[in-house]
Amino acid sequence: MRDETWDDMTAVASREPVVGDAAIVAASVDEPEHFAALYGRYAGQLYRYAYRRVGAEHAEDVVADTFVAAFRRRDSYDTARPDARPWLFGIATKEIARWHRAEAARYRAFARSGAAPDDDGMADAVAAAVSARAAGPALAEALASLAPGDRDVLLLAAWGELTYEQIAGTLEIKIGTVRSRLHRARRIVRAHLRSRGWTEES
């Protein structure tokens, strides 16, 4: 394995994800180049998640800083958790927190124009449900108004597809706190949708 380069590990991992994440992280403690395999597995998802939240300007920083931060604490990774995805999303969430003003501004801009502020006509190219597109501005307005901690929980659930347990683990909060934050966030989102004429049935 000594002849493997960072690049090889990424490429190999993205083609044949047969080795579990925990084994990769464990191996990387002594042989750091193994860690690059995680980039191949998760960079795409993390980039997309960060891009949705903070846009092109900061998404690359978030992803890069997430991997560096994860790398530095790889020896404390709980190898009983086979899937490193929640761990990385948790770290990314903390990196995103540095940009929460930019994030809210991004949602407000989207709410005004109906299009992501840093794209050109992407909304037209996306085959999302018509209702989701039409409700986009109201949803963005709601996201901009949420407390950052509530927004983290809501978006880790909705866009990061983490379970309540995983969110609790990654954000180091109690599962009851996850539930109450999510409950509050959803209530606020519903209120914004209603004020724009959306109902549960639409």
Add this chain to the structure above:
Amino acid sequence: MDEMTMLRQAGTLLDPPTAGPPVALRRRVLDELEADTPSPAPTLRLVGSGDTHRAEGGGPGRERRPRRTWSGRNRLGAKVAIAAGVAAVTAGAIAIVPTVGDEPAASAEAVEILESAAAQSAQETPWEPRPDQFVYTRGVQRAGDEGEGPDGDYVQAMVTRTRESWKSVDAEHTGLVRGVTEPGQDPWDPAGGPWEEELEPCDGTWDACADIPAFPPGMPTDGDADVMLAFLRDTVEPYETSEGLPADHPDQAVFDQVVWLLENGGMPPEIEAGLLGAVARIPGVTEAGEITDVAGRPGVGVGLTSTRGARTDIIIDPTTDEFLGTRSDYPGAPEPSGWALLESGVVDAAGDTP
């Protein structure tokens, strides 16, 4: 629909315009991780500032020479002649490549993409095919066909075909081409369906025969881009300029040859590495941004625009650095043509798959 479902769907409206993270991001992250490693292993590749080479004590047999830089704008020295058929290049031979007119060197982005792709190919297990074996490829081709149609009138059409081919390594064995044409796609074969064609052996000349060798004999296999570029410049006939037309880019024929080889050959990784690296050294090569290949896979394009406006790109997967296919956009064509490599390898008999 509840608000969580709406939020999931609306999230796609904020997605990045490209399918994956930017190519440069991976380099940045790997650089930062490497910089954060207290005592790097001796064989870690030093990446950054476009200078790609192995540290001392590199991997067995795959040591990379430091990249040569373009020195000066004019012809500074003679090329080292590398005869076709001689694969071995003596250690220490220096190929001084002439710079070309006023063409700027390949763009930094293009160089990075191509060199990453070349490095990826160089790390793959060499095929080292025996003369009696076959190179197998499976790919999708979308190309314009024209000619007399079934009703006798002139027909022009873009046709997509999936095809598998087995090419004899030494051109002495009977190869095979199999394909499937979608119904209604091909005016000359309106019903479509599978087809098959044997490639009879003939005299083994390289480009005038139905059964050509899988790749030209004597191609350098050491992965060195400069050696490969020198080989190509020595063996590929440059285009003759027709009267009244602008002169071609001096390396246009070399570039086209590389594209042709990548499309038709299913190049062994040890040759592919050199080919991709050689393109990075062709002045005027630029990045074309995101291009989806004809198989629908997203990639980034790097290529050359001819002096007559024809643009051809080599498509690289930005995540894995693998060669995906090509796209050619000719002025006046109804749409770009393209080719996507889905699978390739060496097999013992025509009809076998890797």
